[in-house]
Amino acid sequence: MSTINLAVEQETGNGYPKFFKNGVIGVTAVLILVFCLYGGLLYANKKIMAEIQSVDSQYDDEYNKFLAGNAKDVLDFKNRSTISEGLLSKSYSVKNIFSAAESSVLPTVYLESLSYDSNNKMVNLSCVAPGFFDVAKQIESFKENSAFSSFALGKSAIDSKTGLINFDVSLKMK
Amino acid sequence: MKIKLLLVPSIITLIVILSIWLVYPAYSNGSTGVKDRYDQLKVEKVKLDSILGKSDSASKLASQLDSLGSDSDVVYEFIPSDIKESEIIDNLNRMAADSGLLIYGLSVGRPSLEVASPEAVVTMGSTSLDATNPVAAPAIPVLPKPKNFEANIQVSGNYDQIKTFLEKVDVFARYSNLNNLILKKGISSVTGGVNNSPTAANAPALDVLTANVKIGFNLVDRATLSGDNVNDPVFSNGSLDTKIISQIKSQRSGAAMTFDIGQKGKANPFMP
Numbered sequence: 001m002s003t004i005n006l007a008v009e010q011e012t013g014n015g016y017p018k019f020f021k022n023g024v025i026g027v028t029a030v031l032i033l034v035f036c037l038y039g040g041l042l043y044a045n046k047k048i049m050a051e052i053q054s055v056d057s058q059y060d061d062e063y064n065k066f067l068a069g070n071a072k073d074v075l076d077f078k079n080r081s082t083i084s085e086g087l088l089s090k091s092y093s094v095k096n097i098f099s100a101a102e103s104s105v106l107p108t109v110y111l112e113s114l115s116y117d118s119n120n121k122m123v124n125l126s127c128v129a130p131g132f133f134d135v136a137k138q139i140e141s142f143k144e145n146s147a148f149s150s151f152a153l154g155k156s157a158i159d160s161k162t163g164l165i166n167f168d169v170s171l172k173m174k
Numbered sequence: 175m176k177i178k179l180l181l182v183p184s185i186i187t188l189i190v191i192l193s194i195w196l197v198y199p200a201y202s203n204g205s206t207g208v209k210d211r212y213d214q215l216k217v218e219k220v221k222l223d224s225i226l227g228k229s230d231s232a233s234k235l236a237s238q239l240d241s242l243g244s245d246s247d248v249v250y251e252f253i254p255s256d257i258k259e260s261e262i263i264d265n266l267n268r269m270a271a272d273s274g275l276l277i278y279g280l281s282v283g284r285p286s287l288e289v290a291s292p293e294a295v296v297t298m299g300s301t302s303l304d305a306t307n308p309v310a311a312p313a314i315p316v317l318p319k320p321k322n323f324e325a326n327i328q329v330s331g332n333y334d335q336i337k338t339f340l341e342k343v344d345v346f347a348r349y350s351n352l353n354n355l356i357l358k359k360g361i362s363s364v365t366g367g368v369n370n371s372p373t374a375a376n377a378p379a380l381d382v383l384t385a386n387v388k389i390g391f392n393l394v395d396r397a398t399l400s401g402d403n404v405n406d407p408v409f410s411n412g413s414l415d416t417k418i419i420s421q422i423k424s425q426r427s428g429a430a431m432t433f434d435i436g437q438k439g440k441a442n443p444f445m446p
Contacts, residue, residue, distance in 0.1 A: 020179075020182070023182045024181055024182055024185075027182050027185040027186055027189065028185060030185075030189055031185055031188060031189050031192075034189050034192050034193060034197060035192075037197055038192070038196050038197050038200055041197065041200035041201055041207075041208050042200060044208045045200065045206070045207070045208045045211055048208065048211040048212055048215055049211060051215055052211065052214060052215050052218055055215065055218040055219055055222050056218060058222055059218065059221055059222045059225060062222065062225045062226055062229060063225050063404075065229065066225055066228060066229045066232065066399070066404065067399045067400075067404075069229065069232060069233070069236075070232065070233075070236040071228070071229070071232035071235075071236070071399055071404075071409065072396075072397060072398060072399045073236060073239060074232055074235040074236055074239060074408060074409075074414065075317070075397045075399060075403060075406055075408060075409075076396050076397040077239055077246065077249060077414065078406070078408040078414065078415075079317040079318065079394065079397045080249045080250065080252075080253050080394060081249060081415065081416075081418040083253055083319075083320055083394060084249060084252050084253055084349070084418050084421075084422060085418055085421070087253075087320075087349050087351075087392075088418075088421055088422065088425055091351060091425070092351075092352075093344055094340045094341060094343070094344045094352050094355075095341060095344065097352075097355075098337050098340075111359075112358070112359055113356070113357060113358040113359065114355070114356075114357040114358075115354075115355060115356045115357065116352065116354065116355040117353075117354055118351060118352060118353045118354065118390070119353075
């Protein structure tokens with residue numbers, strides 16, 4: 001009868017395979033590293049928070065200094081300059097109104113009244129002419145004047161006392 | 175032996191669990207992680223650098239403004255921060271008198287309240303530190319707007335005199351705009367029956383005109399610094415644009431006369 005040897009070969013001195021021991025050491029090291037990393041992150045978080053508070057407080061100081069300083073004078077000057085530029089570009093010289101009227105009214109016609117409204121740049125004239133022929137010429141004269149962008153004829157009637165023609169004209173300045 | 179065999183997988187599981195539940199949230203959780211705090215710190219440093227830069231720029235601009243001396247007054251004279259009714263009345267009166275006009279009435283209205291005041295500010299941005307919103311919305315500068323008012327003057331004189339007067343108003347050192355003009359022959363129709371002038375007769379003189387003039391003025395309140403306008407582009411510029419001074423000088427040659435009250439005080443205020 002033949003004999004069978006069932007005994008296994010011993011791998012290590014204490015009964016565990018070598019790779020098992022190395023694995024335990026490795027993962028334990030990784031675990032320790034994870035704990036160290038966590039601790040490091042908590043520490044870094046605390047440090048960064050402290051730095052944020054320091055920067056925050058420095059910002060508040062500088063911000064308050066900025067508000068209390070002469071920056072508001074600079075801002076005020078700039079604001080007035082901007083507004084002034086807009087006003088100067090929009091301003092309309094009164095000379096234009098008078099020169100437009102003076103250059104348009106015929107020698108035979110005269111004005112009874114003149115009104116001007118800057119909101120719509122409208123000039124309303126009440127004119128007096130000796131006859132309807134002069135009224136027609138006056139209308140044409142107003143239309144030819146490049147200072148006006150639009151023309152509208154109002155009512156016209158003969159004054160029974162003087163026999164002159166009163167007529168109204170509305171003109172829009174350019 | 176079997177328990178010892180489970181040691182390595184258990185530790186690996188623990189490492190995974192710790193990494194997911196502790197380490198990564200400590201690194202980044204959207205608000206309080208190290209990465210989030212660091213991003214917040216970067217934002218705060220940018221804000222600090224920005225305000226330091228603005229302070230520096232504002233100091234340089236203020237020095238430039240100081241170096242302008244009395245030239246900068248031209249702008250404040252053109253658009254003052256006060257209504258200065260007395261100066262308006264005094265100057266219009268002198269201009270009318272210098273033009274040879276007879277003044278029937280002169281009044282100054284109140285600045286319009288319709289224009290939004292600088293106090294009516296809608297906050298669009300924030301300068302406070304907010305961990306949940308490190309980058310604040312861009313602030314919209316809110317600066318005072320002009321408040322308009324009118325001076326109404328009724329004068330009488332001939333055509334040339336009225337024209338001269340209006341041309342003087344046109345170049346007045348303070349901003350003024352001819353809002354409304356009614357020019358009529360005679361006197362009584364515009365002035366509402368004021369007939370104390372030697373030229374005021376029932377039949378109006380041929381060359382006597384009466385003018386009812388509404389002249390627009392304005393004022394602008396002084397700008398104040400707040401969270402809304404600290405980001406104004408002026409603080410990003412290296413120099414202040416002062417060409418407006420020469421523009422005003424070229425268009426508004428008529429200097430505003432200073433108003434002097436003179437002697438004041440009276441024992442009996444009812445004595446003429």
